[in-house]
Amino acid sequence: xxxxxxxxxxxxxxxxxxxxxxxxxxxxxxxxxxxxxxxxxxxxxxxxxxxxxxxxxxxxxxxxxxxxxxxxxxxxxxxxxxxxxxxxxxxxxxxxxxxxxxxxxxxxxxxxxxxxxxxxxxxxxxxxxxxxxxxxxxxxxxxxxxxxxxxxxxxxxxxxxxxxxxxxxxxxxxxxxxxxxxxxxxxxxxxxxxxxxxxxxxxxxxxxxxxxxxxxxxxxxxxx
Numbered sequence: 107x108x109x110x111x112x113x114x115x116x117x118x119x120x121x122x123x124x125x126x127x128x129x130x131x132x133x134x135x136x137x138x139x140x141x142x143x144x145x146x147x148x149x150x151x152x153x154x155x156x157x158x159x160x161x162x163x164x165x166x167x168x169x170x171x172x173x174x175x176x177x178x179x180x181x182x183x184x185x186x187x188x189x190x191x192x193x194x195x196x197x198x199x200x201x202x203x204x205x206x207x208x209x210x211x212x213x214x215x216x217x218x219x220x221x222x223x224x225x226x227x228x229x230x231x232x233x234x235x236x237x238x239x240x241x242x243x244x245x246x247x248x249x250x251x252x253x254x255x256x257x258x259x260x261x262x263x264x265x266x267x268x269x270x271x272x273x274x275x276x277x278x279x280x281x282x283x284x285x286x287x288x289x290x291x292x293x294x295x296x297x298x299x300x301x302x303x304x305x306x307x308x309x310x311x312x313x314x315x316x317x318x319x320x321x322x323x324x325x326x327x328x329x330x
Contacts, residue, residue: 121177128175128299129154132217132292134325135299136171138306152201154217158209165210170198174218183218184228184287187254191216191228192266198281199273206280214281218289219298232287243282244275 133149136157140147144160155171172194174183184191198214205212216222222229227250234243251267258264293302300321307324309317 121175124177125173125175128219129173130325130329131299131303132171132173134328135293135303135306137328138303139294153197161210166208167211167213168205168209169213169215171215171217174216174220176218176220182220182222182226184216184222184226184289186227186250187263189263189266192251192263192270195270195281196266199270199277202277202281212284214285216285216287216289217292219292220289222287222289228287231282231285234282234285240279240282244278247278247282 129149133147133155136147142159146158148156153170154173157169159167174190176183216228230243230246234240248271251271255264255267292299295302304317304321
């Protein structure tokens with residue numbers, strides 16, 4: 107194996123491991139930030155992280171979280187032509203009908219440790235709340251999708267975008283209405299998941315110096 111190829115394989119493996127650890131940190135944060143006693147957190151089930159909240163009236167709310175971790179300074183995981191973005195939209199749309207029957211409320215959450223520019227489709231989709239904003243975001247989604255398709259040959263991105271655009275306007279509007287985007291500021295405290303979780307542990311001041319080891323022990327137990 108050439109040095110160049112070996113470096114590529116090593117970098118790819120490192121990226122996947124960091125991505126896996128990022129999911130674990132996100133899941134652990136959701137566990138300790140949960141304010142109800144009837145919540146189930148899933149990892150790599152229906153999404154990277156899934157949070158199901160069981161209400162007193164028997165209804166269930168759900169949050170589907172798609173986590174993208176990047177070690178590249180210039181990389182933006184949810185850019186307009188990103189397979190990550192369109193594949194995620196495709197998966198959410200594919201199971202939307204089933205999930206709308208199952209859950210009272212659905213939140214689709216795009217998470218990344220990187221900043222997503224305000225001029226991106228992902229940012230616009232996440233900020234659309236009013237009917238006018240949702241309609242404009244839907245128009246932009248279709249236009250950008252078709253423009254990308256016209257530039258591509260036959261590949262998985264083109265096929266995925268095509269599948270997304272096959273869905274009805276009602277389905278696409280529901281998706282847009284319920285998308286949220288968390289990047290860089292990934293928690294309520296605007297800290298990274300690890301730091302936020304350590305704070306949520308409320309470790310006594312006399313052992314605060316052990317906070318890192320305590321966190322690692324809990325994370326290790328969850329992974330095991």
